[in-house]
Amino acid sequence: MATAEKTPRFTHPAARGTCPFDPPPAYGQARQEEPISRVSLWDGSASWLVTRHEDIRAVLADARFSSDSTRPGFPFISAGARQLNTGQPTFIRMDAPEHTHFRRMLTGEFMIKKVQALRPEVQRIADELLDKMTDGRSGADLVQEFALPLPSLVICLLLGVPYQDHDFFQECSRVLLRRASTPGEVTTAQAELADYLVRLTETKRTRPDDGILSRLVERGELSSAEIGAMGRLLLIAGHETTANMTALSVLALLRHPDQLDHLRAHPEAVPGAVEELLRYLSIVHSGVTRVATEDVDLGGTRIAAGEGVICMVNTANRDEREFPGGDELDLTRDARRHLAFGFGVHQCLGQPLARLELQIALATLLRRLPGLRLAVPFEEVRFRGEMLIYGVHELPVSW
Numbered sequence: 001m002a003t004a005e006k007t008p009r010f011t012h013p014a015a016r017g018t019c020p021f022d023p024p025p026a027y028g029q030a031r032q033e034e035p036i037s038r039v040s041l042w043d044g045s046a047s048w049l050v051t052r053h054e055d056i057r058a059v060l061a062d063a064r065f066s067s068d069s070t071r072p073g074f075p076f077i078s079a080g081a082r083q084l085n086t087g088q089p090t091f092i093r094m095d096a097p098e099h100t101h102f103r104r105m106l107t108g109e110f111m112i113k114k115v116q117a118l119r120p121e122v123q124r125i126a127d128e129l130l131d132k133m134t135d136g137r138s139g140a141d142l143v144q145e146f147a148l149p150l151p152s153l154v155i156c157l158l159l160g161v162p163y164q165d166h167d168f169f170q171e172c173s174r175v176l177l178r179r180a181s182t183p184g185e186v187t188t189a190q191a192e193l194a195d196y197l198v199r200l201t202e203t204k205r206t207r208p209d210d211g212i213l214s215r216l217v218e219r220g221e222l223s224s225a226e227i228g229a230m231g232r233l234l235l236i237a238g239h240e241t242t243a244n245m246t247a248l249s250v251l252a253l254l255r256h257p258d259q260l261d262h263l264r265a266h267p268e269a270v271p272g273a274v275e276e277l278l279r280y281l282s283i284v285h286s287g288v289t290r291v292a293t294e295d296v297d298l299g300g301t302r303i304a305a306g307e308g309v310i311c312m313v314n315t316a317n318r319d320e321r322e323f324p325g326g327d328e329l330d331l332t333r334d335a336r337r338h339l340a341f342g343f344g345v346h347q348c349l350g351q352p353l354a355r356l357e358l359q360i361a362l363a364t365l366l367r368r369l370p371g372l373r374l375a376v377p378f379e380e381v382r383f384r385g386e387m388l389i390y391g392v393h394e395l396p397v398s399w
Helices: 025-033 053-060 079-087 098-110 112-116 119-134 142-147 149-159 163-176 183-206 212-219 224-255 257-265 267-281 351-368
Strands: 036-040 046-050 139-141 288-292 296-298 301-303 308-311 396-398
Touching: 046 053, 053 288, 053 296, 053 308, 079 183, 098 112, 098 212, 098 224, 098 351, 112 351, 119 142, 119 149, 119 351, 139 142, 142 149, 142 224, 142 351, 149 163, 149 212, 149 224, 149 351, 163 183, 163 224, 183 212, 183 224, 212 224, 224 257, 224 267, 224 351, 257 267, 257 351, 267 351
Parallel strands: 046 308
Antiparallel strands: 036 046, 139 396, 288 308, 296 301
16 A cells, blocks of 8 residues: 655645646646645645545544544644634534435425425525626626525525625624634624524424424423524525525536537526536635544545544546546536536535525526627626635626
């Protein structure tokens, strides 16, 4: 068995290249030359960086690689991320049987059939947002007026969270997902959001509704704090990921007019196009983290017990061995084996909802705004490189 060089070859995060849609060039180089390599983190610690598609699938499917962020050796990409994942961890930072127990309580809420029943409501929300955005105007910030409120309204509806509080929980999300946030800032944001959701959960005990929080209360198995923690995970993940993926997808299409023209000519191809955009953009650019609980042979390299692993899904989703021409956006590609939602028992619980929202968002924009275009030079678009979830801060468009 090969033993890889223990001296870190790269730093994490690595510098981005000239194309803001692409993973760092150093990681693409690693995938070609040393797909399992050592990387240096912010605090001087080291971890394994995994960049190849087949190796990442192997890690994410192997119970010997733990999601428990309290285990010694677990890799954190910043001081704030360490506090986020250890201060008030949610069930995604647990292993079986705890992870299985909590996840099963939510699985039924995101079954494909149940999510598809939401299609008319999500379509109504999308149309109303565009009605307001386009009323008497020829330009807007697509992030603030469409990409962000669409999933925020939907997840608030599903959870039973008042949308009028969206400024509060979105600001908490920004603090929690910013790389440079200090442990103190993360602790404060966590505490404020936890207090809000616990108080909201308590109101459901006397004034139940049809939301997920109320149904969790009705089960009688969880404390208000446990329900609040689950609500926090769903609330943040339910709007941050889809909002950023929507805006970034629109920008990518505007930068690839041939692909945009193809999609306009073939609106029935939107579901497949969403999968290719998820592969091409893969907005979790900081990696999916695990720690080995015992010695593991991964792709011929020995990962020792207690060593951290960072799975770079955005680099893996460009793997030429899995996706020939992977650095190119090709909406006719079969991209269904992408890892944008993860893999294994921890893969994204809400992926049916994310797919539905992305399909409706893109199809509605294409249908209603045939003249959609960037309102500023591409070079002026501000990308969210400082955030755990990649995207753009604003997207000024006209039509």
